[in-house]
Structure formats: structure tokens, C-alpha cells
Amino acid sequence: DTGVSQDPRHKITKRGQNVTFRCDPISEHNRLYWYRQTLGQGPEFLTYFQNEAQLEKSRLLSDRFSAERPKGSFSTLEIQRTEQGDSAMYLCASSPLMGGSGYTFGSGTRLTVV
Amino acid sequence: AQRVTQPEKLLSVFKGAPVELKCNYSYSGSPELFWYVQYSRQRLQLLLRHISRESIKGFTADLNKGETSFHLKKPFAQEEDSAMYYCALSGQGYGQNFVFGPGTRLSVLP
Numbered sequence: 001d002t003g004v005s006q007d008p009r010h011k012i013t014k015r016g017q018n019v020t021f022r023c024d025p026i027s028e029h030n031r032l033y034w035y036r037q038t039l040g041q042g043p044e045f046l047t048y049f050q051n052e053a054q055l056e057k058s059r060l061l062s063d064r065f066s067a068e069r070p071k072g073s074f075s076t077l078e079i080q081r082t083e084q085g086d087s088a089m090y091l092c093a094s095s096p097l098m099g100g101s102g103y104t105f106g107s108g109t110r111l112t113v114v
Numbered sequence: 115a116q117r118v119t120q121p122e123k124l125l126s127v128f129k130g131a132p133v134e135l136k137c138n139y140s141y142s143g144s145p146e147l148f149w150y151v152q153y154s155r156q157r158l159q160l161l162l163r164h165i166s167r168e169s170i171k172g173f174t175a176d177l178n179k180g181e182t183s184f185h186l187k188k189p190f191a192q193e194e195d196s197a198m199y200y201c202a203l204s205g206q207g208y209g210q211n212f213v214f215g216p217g218t219r220l221s222v223l224p
Contacts (some may be wrong), residue, residue, distance in 0.1 A: 043213065091158065103160065103212065106157065
């Protein structure tokens, strides 16, 4: 297991286009989280899953954002009709159901909307 | 509401000097506090948790509920400590989402 993987590493898209990011968590981790990080800020929570159930969504997650984790393994985050304000680093993290080891983060997907 | 503040955006110290990265939080219950670190070109990683009361890479942090602080300290800074440091808070119950502070960039000068 190589940790949390995110794909792609970088994405440049035109305003108005749809984009989809993928996250593969550590295989034995039940929980999966999506965060967004803009320049000069710490990561901001977007949503999280426990297995395939999406348990919490931030108000930051507008109607243009949707996340899925269909089989409780990998997850996708889709942004529809991208806007320049969506430009950010999108981070995925996973954690076990119990235990105090904190999150394991992926390297992130950097989105640039032009 | 949960909130984490880190008053310093940038902290520069000389090698061998003590370092203290400040973190204050607001939370109505009993939070769990963490420090995460991001070295250049690497992913965000957990440095330490208040609940384990451990020392990692010479760093320690004590939760002060009276002052609602969780400052990160190291007695003798090393150049390899240069990185972004984020303080994070999690609500009661493991697995609750984290609230991160804005981060402090530590620069250890030779």
C-alpha cells in the first residue's frame, strides 16, 4: 500500500468546464475526507465518507460540487461549470474507523481554472 | 463554532535557537488538538497529537485548556525543521472533521 493516491496531480481547465478528481485511500481505512486549500490558508473541510455513506458536507460544497464513494473504496469529486474561484489544491485524506493516528493525506490535485 | 488561529504567518529562527509556534483555538467541548507539518514538495503529515503526549522530532505541544492554546515547541531548532506547520482541531469523537489553522511557515536559518 503506497498511501493515499490522488489523480491527476494537476488539472488546468477552462471556466465552465466540468472536472473530476479521483482519490484512492489506504485500503483498510473506512473514512475518506475531501479538503480544499487555497494559497495562504489551511485546508478547509468539504465532505467525508464512512465507507460508501457521505456523512457530512460543508456549506463550502455548493451545488456544483458532488462527491461519491460508490463501493466504499475510491472516491471521486466532481466540479461542474468550474469558476475561477474553484482554483485550489484539493486534498484527500483517509483514516481508520477507530484509533488516534490522525489522517493520512494524499499529495493533492491542483486545479487551475482559466 | 470551531476555530483555530495561528497568529504568525512566518517565523524565522537561527539554528540551535528555541522555537515556539503558537496555536489558539475556540471550541465549546473537549477538543482533540493536532499539529500537522508540510515539508517542501511533500504531502501534509501528522506531527503529533495532544492525546498521546509524545515528542516527535524533538517537538512537544501541551494543551492548555485555560488559555485554549496548543503551542508547538522545540528547544533547539534544526534546518530540516523548516516547513509549514498547521494546528488542527477535531471535535469530540474520533473521525470528526478537522478544522485547520492558516499555518505558520517556520524558517530555520543556518
